[in-house]
Amino acid sequence: MRQKLMIVLCGLAAALLARNLFVMLLRLPDEAAQGPIFRIIFFHVPAAWTAFLGFFAAMVASILCLVRKDLRYDAVAVAVTEVGLAFAAANLVTGMIWGRIIWGIWWTWDARLTSMLVCWLLYAGYLMLRHAVEEPTQRARIAAVMSIFAFVDVPIVFFSIKWWRTQHPQPVVWGGGSMDPAYWNMLFLNWAPLLALGIVLAMIRMRQEQQQREIDALRRWAHAL
């Protein structure tokens, strides 16, 4: 059942992505001020949304894990964090490519870029912390606390362009920037396949985590014998 859902989601994502790529590369006109490179926004921005959604889900799963003392939520938390981290990396890399073309530099230390990098480092630290703990219940508890602490940075990334004067442009979605409706639709349409991909990856990762636990249980059982 789960397997089928994953295959269906993957298929839908691939089909929609193919259609989106066709439209954005061949049908949509170049953006007036920035030219062809502007199309990177269709991956840059949805990657950030997916990453934030992943980190939010990780925080919720971490709280549930602490409250209900159930290791299944720990599996959810690590799965969505890893996927979120991958999308955050995609966001940073596409942003750097975009910056190189438009600003002429790969990186600038403004509040948005810096806070996103900090966010990435925090969740990378979360994964390293997990590797440092052997015992599963202790690992779940420690990792959950770290995840909750790390999430404090996410709103800072999100609002940094409002709070500080940044080189990074104002958001297109809430105030500041403006965009043609055709670009708008494409932004949301392209979020769908990325989100579907994220969900499938998280499901695969969760199954790995469950299987790892089963293997550990069997190993303990074998040792007991």
Add this chain to the structure above:
Amino acid sequence: MASFFRSSLTIAAKDLRAELRTKEAINASLAFALVILLLFSFAFDPTADQTREISGGLLWLVFAFAGALVLNRSFARELPNDCLDALIAAPVSGAALFFGKALANMVLLMAVELVSLAVFGVFYNVAWTRQFWPLLLVLVLGTWGLTVVGTVFSALTVNLRLRELMLPMLVYPIMIPALMAAIQLTSPLVLGQPLAGDMIVWLRLLVAFDAIFTALALALVETVLVG
């Protein structure tokens, strides 16, 4: 509430007494702070005006590095003879235990910071006392942020292998908003500019950071210690 503060103070007094008798964390921390201050003099021309403009960054890096040594010892000190288990079993709440330890760390860190500041003033030829009280306010707020996050993570990482490595690696990224605000505030204050204008915004950020993380730490510390 009164009993919470009483038990916190008891824990803090115990920690400070133990530290003053062994001096293991504070000596290491002070020596380390001095070494870093010395190393910075090779990285930058210590007498140039430019160095004074980045003094906030220099100082807070020293504080953060030296602070990690104090914070690392905070809970690790309780590991021999199973003292940590005894403390957790003692009739004080986890929050009071945490708060007491944070207070003790705060006192130790402030001591290291004030000594470093004096050394910095001499070696780098900076008259940093012109805005003493505002500077002290920034030091207290920034140090409290460092202490509160550091103490929670000290408790969190106490049983890990690689403990000495994990603490700074996890704490520094979380600390960045507070460090940033403290650095932005310290540089002009050391140069003798009054606390005004843009600096108030940074001060607000620092206060907000302290409030958020103190609340989060007090809420989560029971889970961290007991599970």
